[in-house]
Amino acid sequence: MPEPTHALAEQFDDLEQQRQASTIGMWVFLATEVIFFGALITGYTEYRASYYQAWAAASKHLSVVFGAIMTILLLSSSFTMAMAVHFARLGGRKRLALCLLLTILLGAVFVGMKFMEWHDHYQRHEVPGMGFEFPGPNAREAQLFFSFYFAMTGFHALHMIVGIGILAVLTGLALLGRLAPPRHVPVDIAGLYWHFVDIVWIFLFPLLYLVDLHHK
Amino acid sequence: MSSKTVEPVSETPVNYLNASFGLRSWLLTIDHKRIALLYLVTITLFFFVGGVFALLIRLELLTPRGDLFTAETYNKLFTMHGLIMIFFFLIPAVPAVLGNFLVPLMIGARDLAFPRINLLSYYIYAVGGTFTMYSVVAGGVDTGWTFYTPYSSTYSNTHVTAMVIGIFITGFSSILTGLNFIVTIHKMRAPGLTWFRLPLFLWSIYATSIIMILGTPSVAMALALVAMERLLHIGIFDPRLGGDPLLFQHLFWFYSHPAVYIMILPGMGIVSEIVPCFSRKRIFGYSFVAFSSLAIAVLGFLVWGHHMFVAGQSIYAGIIFSALSFLVAIPSAVKVFNWTATLYKGSVSFATPMLYALGFIGLFTIGGLTGLVLATLGLDIHVHDTYFVIAHFHYIMVGGMVMAYLGGIHFWWPKITGRLYPDSWGRLAAAIIFIGFNLTFFPQFIVGYLGMPRRYHVYPPEFQVLNVFSTAGASILGVGYLLPLLYLFWSLKYGAKSPANPWDATGLEWMAPSPPPTQNFPVTPLVAWEAYEYEKREVPVA
Numbered sequence A: 001m002p003e004p005t006h007a008l009a010e011q012f013d014d015l016e017q018q019r020q021a022s023t024i025g026m027w028v029f030l031a032t033e034v035i036f037f038g039a040l041i042t043g044y045t046e047y048r049a050s051y052y053q054a055w056a057a058a059s060k061h062l063s064v065v066f067g068a069i070m071t072i073l074l075l076s077s078s079f080t081m082a083m084a085v086h087f088a089r090l091g092g093r094k095r096l097a098l099c100l101l102l103t104i105l106l107g108a109v110f111v112g113m114k115f116m117e118w119h120d121h122y123q124r125h126e127v128p129g130m131g132f133e134f135p136g137p138n139a140r141e142a143q144l145f146f147s148f149y150f151a152m153t154g155f156h157a158l159h160m161i162v163g164i165g166i167l168a169v170l171t172g173l174a175l176l177g178r179l180a181p182p183r184h185v186p187v188d189i190a191g192l193y194w195h196f197v198d199i200v201w202i203f204l205f206p207l208l209y210l211v212d213l214h215h216k
Numbered sequence B: 001m002s003s004k005t006v007e008p009v010s011e012t013p014v015n016y017l018n019a020s021f022g023l024r025s026w027l028l029t030i031d032h033k034r035i036a037l038l039y040l041v042t043i044t045l046f047f048f049v050g051g052v053f054a055l056l057i058r059l060e061l062l063t064p065r066g067d068l069f070t071a072e073t074y075n076k077l078f079t080m081h082g083l084i085m086i087f088f089f090l091i092p093a094v095p096a097v098l099g100n101f102l103v104p105l106m107i108g109a110r111d112l113a114f115p116r117i118n119l120l121s122y123y124i125y126a127v128g129g130t131f132t133m134y135s136v137v138a139g140g141v142d143t144g145w146t147f148y149t150p151y152s153s154t155y156s157n158t159h160v161t162a163m164v165i166g167i168f169i170t171g172f173s174s175i176l177t178g179l180n181f182i183v184t185i186h187k188m189r190a191p192g193l194t195w196f197r198l199p200l201f202l203w204s205i206y207a208t209s210i211i212m213i214l215g216t217p218s219v220a221m222a223l224a225l226v227a228m229e230r231l232l233h234i235g236i237f238d239p240r241l242g243g244d245p246l247l248f249q250h251l252f253w254f255y256s257h258p259a260v261y262i263m264i265l266p267g268m269g270i271v272s273e274i275v276p277c278f279s280r281k282r283i284f285g286y287s288f289v290a291f292s293s294l295a296i297a298v299l300g301f302l303v304w305g306h307h308m309f310v311a312g313q314s315i316y317a318g319i320i321f322s323a324l325s326f327l328v329a330i331p332s333a334v335k336v337f338n339w340t341a342t343l344y345k346g347s348v349s350f351a352t353p354m355l356y357a358l359g360f361i362g363l364f365t366i367g368g369l370t371g372l373v374l375a376t377l378g379l380d381i382h383v384h385d386t387y388f389v390i391a392h393f394h395y396i397m398v399g400g401m402v403m404a405y406l407g408g409i410h411f412w413w414p415k416i417t418g419r420l421y422p423d424s425w426g427r428l429a430a431a432i433i434f435i436g437f438n439l440t441f442f443p444q445f446i447v448g449y450l451g452m453p454r455r456y457h458v459y460p461p462e463f464q465v466l467n468v469f470s471t472a473g474a475s476i477l478g479v480g481y482l483l484p485l486l487y488l489f490w491s492l493k494y495g496a497k498s499p500a501n502p503w504d505a506t507g508l509e510w511m512a513p514s515p516p517p518t519q520n521f522p523v524t525p526l527v528a529w530e531a532y533e534y535e536k537r538e539v540p541v542a
């Protein structure tokens, strides 16, 4: 998408109108995303209620420590993203780029760890439809758990990768000095998206990793 | 065409059609009016593809025996008729064509809030359509348009995956269009154009957009899970593997019931524009009509279970869904009463758009009232999956939505193209469509009530007479739909030039020239009046 030469796109009357339109646009998009993940969580809820024993057992095959580290990484990235938004408003070019880079780094490590985890599942034959094996009588229901696990973490990781791509573009623009106020709004918008994707993980972590944690 | 004058070398003012030339200037345009025309062409194409499938269905049903197609082919025909008509015509038609064209014009803006996203959404639609057409050409799909599992996921060995991907992709086009409209209506209104001065078409489009952004992701996820199940052989909806087929139905209908309102609400918006114009009266009860759109959007999300009365959902859920479905009738009836009250003591004239609008009111009322029959638990068990259901939703979708769409196309055609079409041909086509429609679908109420099930290519011989009526009606309907294609096309070259406001209508779009310039308004208008001030205008605005 070519960056407009002027800060104001021609369909808008002033910058404030443009900023509000972009912001509302992202919020509306996030409402869509809530339903998108909500549909998955609805299915999750039904099967978790139906097959609680099997799902609790399957959930124990995920590493809580690993998941917790990923959660901390993502929360930290939300902090650096918030700082990026802050510096974008102040017009600090280098500090903005630095915060964006840190956010990208934290996000990339998160995605990397996710891929490692998936790879572990693959080696342990825990991928549904690909020679799935599970000890005990509940293999069928456990496979359902892992189907949802892969769908939920997969769609989440996809959103992370898109987010990293957006932030990479913004980092480039920041270094070129093309995000100086009043053209900083894209950082605000990307921040909204990034925080949303974090929040989705805040839901996914307990839903997937912490089923029946209190029974060791 | 008695006096076909040679085009004088008059200076045609620069408008969005002649502002630039060449294929590139169209395919890469970010002008909402040109994007609307891209949609118009594509959607019309899909309409006639879906129509061909419908005609083939009606041909098979001319006789009780399955003599034209095998059962398998017939399954594919009605599936593809439904899929193409719903996802590629009915859902995008009014929002993407008329909405795209009119939303900025009606609010005095230069364009939508996000013109590039608007073009993107057209291409997403085109890509989704390509997947779908690939699936059709490769051999089709036989699951029914509802993709019920485990049939679609386990048993059907037709091209379900490509079709599902096509619909999934198209969903994002719908979401982005809705997003664009919501932001535009919130933030781009001309000074003085308060919410309660908006044309009611915009209230409808706004309510429709809410459904688009909140419903579509649910069906997208449901279809994504079906695709995963097919590709990876996992059992998300497969009872043999612990899955629950009803979960699919819940996720599917959570979108697909509200989708009915994506199809009908914009049609209601069009009727709310046409009726006051051709009654020369302010609309009766503006705020009731406006809020009834929002009420339909909200209530529409709470009634999906009425598609699952006999699917095994709990009887208590059934009772609640039944009661909530009755509630949706209230805002719908409010609209019908208000249109009727607008007609009362108005100076009514019967130009082509008005004929379609009046047709809509009558046919929508029949479709709506028979919907109440279906929402009644006990009655639904009797008529479930019969032709009564088919007749009911075609009265809403074709009798309602397609009539309104054609009404809107005829109403705004002079604005879109700058040309007038021959009104006598228009009225003739409207009459043919009305007659053909009723002859096609009214017998289906009867034959359905008598017990003829949907989705079979054979039926008991005692139902043949009614089916012959239906097929005859469908042929008339087909002719009716071809007529506008011909004379509207003709008008592009030979139609008289239209003034800015041929109907002497209120609304900002009529203050722009016909066709409007790329920027819509040279100066942003200042709105100091209410919508539909027909009584106040003695002298038409120049």
Ligand SMILES: [Cu+2]
Binding pocket: B256, B257, B260, B303, B304, B306, B307
């Ligand atoms: Cu419904």
